[in-house]
Amino acid sequence: MTEPGFETRVVHAGYEPDPATGAVVPSIALATTFAQRAPAEPYGEFEYGRSGNPTRAALERAVAALEGAAHGFAFASGLAAEDAVLRQVPLGGLIVLGNDAYGGTYRLISSVYDTAGWSWSGADLTDLDAVVRDWPEATRLVWIETPTNPTLNVVDIEAVAALAHERGARVVVDNTFATPYLQQPLALGADVVVHSSTKYLGGHSDVVGGFAATNDEELAGRLGFIQNAAGAVPSPFDCYLVLRGLRTLAVRMDRHCANARLVSGALVGHPAVDRVLWPGLTDHPQHDVAKRQMRDYGGMVSLTLAGGEAAAVALAGGTRLFTLAESLGAVESLIEHPGRMTHASAAGSPLAVDPALVRLSVGIETAADLVADLLEALDRL
Numbered sequence: 480m481t482e483p484g485f486e487t488r489v490v491h492a493g494y495e496p497d498p499a500t501g502a503v504v505p506s507i508a509l510a511t512t513f514a515q516r517a518p519a520e521p522y523g524e525f526e527y528g529r530s531g532n533p534t535r536a537a538l539e540r541a542v543a544a545l546e547g548a549a550h551g552f553a554f555a556s557g558l559a560a561e562d563a564v565l566r567q568v569p570l571g572g573l574i575v576l577g578n579d580a581y582g583g584t585y586r587l588i589s590s591v592y593d594t595a596g597w598s599w600s601g602a603d604l605t606d607l608d609a610v611v612r613d614w615p616e617a618t619r620l621v622w623i624e625t626p627t628n629p630t631l632n633v634v635d636i637e638a639v640a641a642l643a644h645e646r647g648a649r650v651v652v653d654n655t656f657a658t659p660y661l662q663q664p665l666a667l668g669a670d671v672v673v674h675s676s677t678k679y680l681g682g683h684s685d686v687v688g689g690f691a692a693t694n695d696e697e698l699a700g701r702l703g704f705i706q707n708a709a710g711a712v713p714s715p716f717d718c719y720l721v722l723r724g725l726r727t728l729a730v731r732m733d734r735h736c737a738n739a740r741l742v743s744g745a746l747v748g749h750p751a752v753d754r755v756l757w758p759g760l761t762d763h764p765q766h767d768v769a770k771r772q773m774r775d776y777g778g779m780v781s782l783t784l785a786g787g788e789a790a791a792v793a794l795a796g797g798t799r800l801f802t803l804a805e806s807l808g809a810v811e812s813l814i815e816h817p818g819r820m821t822h823a824s825a826a827g828s829p830l831a832v833d834p835a836l837v838r839l840s841v842g843i844e845t846a847a848d849l850v851a852d853l854l855e856a857l858d859r860l
């Protein structure tokens with residue numbers, strides 16, 4: 480049999496029907512400790528709930544397999560996964576962060592790591608000439624988000640990974656927006672992939688979680704060690720929810736992408752809209768890179784309003800179907816004002832966002848309803 484397609488693998492990865500009961504989905508294994516035959520001789524793989532758990536192991540096998548990784552680690556949140564990865568940078572090493580990234584990632588690097596002895600600098604990772612020209616000598620890690628949150632820029636993973644590796648730095652890709660269905664960062668040369676599984680992997684706005692996956696044996700050993708030693712692990716129930724959501728990732732992503740295509744097309748040219756940012760638009764500055772490295776262009780659409788911040792705030796509060804809320808990547812459509820909400824922590828920094836920007840997480844509802852909701856709210860501005 481030829482290698483099964485992603486849609487097949489996403490349904491089955493990480494779990495085989497239990498030989499004892501035939502259960503076709505893993506149970507939520509609540510035990511915090513596992514009996515041992517003799518001291519330090521466990522019956523099987525598990526000893527203690529923080530160190531490992533059957534439900535978590537099924538999720539870890541599944542997401543790792545979908546990312547093409549030999550090793551995967553589930554965490555209690557996306558930021559906990561990021562923290563475990565950042566701890567691998569030697570003290571004093573420099574972290575290069577794309578200058579358009581999730582505000583919480585910026586806050587973690589600039590207000591936790593920076594004050595504890597690591598340094599960082601922002602870079603426009605879409606401009607490869609500038610990356611080479613301004614490369615800081617002490618760089619140990621390059622943190623790529625692509626597409627970026629919230630302006631949906633696209634970074635050429637293969638090119639940045641090659642540059643970083645030539646200069647002795649590792650590369651992390653935050654694959655939250657694209658998911659392994661649309662983009663495979665490890666195959667493009669990244670060393671680690673991280674996720675906020677709170678978003679598309681879970682897909683239903685009902686679980687907070689994070690993930691890190693890698694093929695680097697040494698890094699995997701360190702990540703597993705930190706997962707256990709620092710203990711930011713997800714509960715078995717949370718692992719179950721992420722795994723349950725994951726099974727429909729491919730069909731959800733197809734609908735997210737199709738709806739985002741229709742929504743972005745409808746916004747282009749509206750007199751209240753200045754720019755529409757979606758990598759699938761042919762005038763998107765990195766459309767060609769997106770076309771090369773992604774299967775489709777994702778469900779996130781951002782726009783800037785001709786009427787500036789006041790219009791952006793009014794639009795964010797003016798829709799009916801798009802709920803005004805932080806987060807993204809779930810079945811229901813959400814709208815937010817990054818400058819005042821998700822990216823407020825980046826105000827005044829190189830990562831500060833345009834106050835005229837509104838971000839849409841386009842859900843899987845009927846596309847015409849979503850378009851009508853947005854156009855009515857825009858017409859009211």
Ligand SMILES: Cc1ncc(COP(=O)(O)O)c(C=O)c1O
Nearest residue numbers: 556557558581628655675677688
């Ligand atoms: C791209 C991206 N990465 C990481 C995170 C952090 O994940 P979490 O909220 O699960 O800690 C977020 C959260 O919004 C995000 O959008």
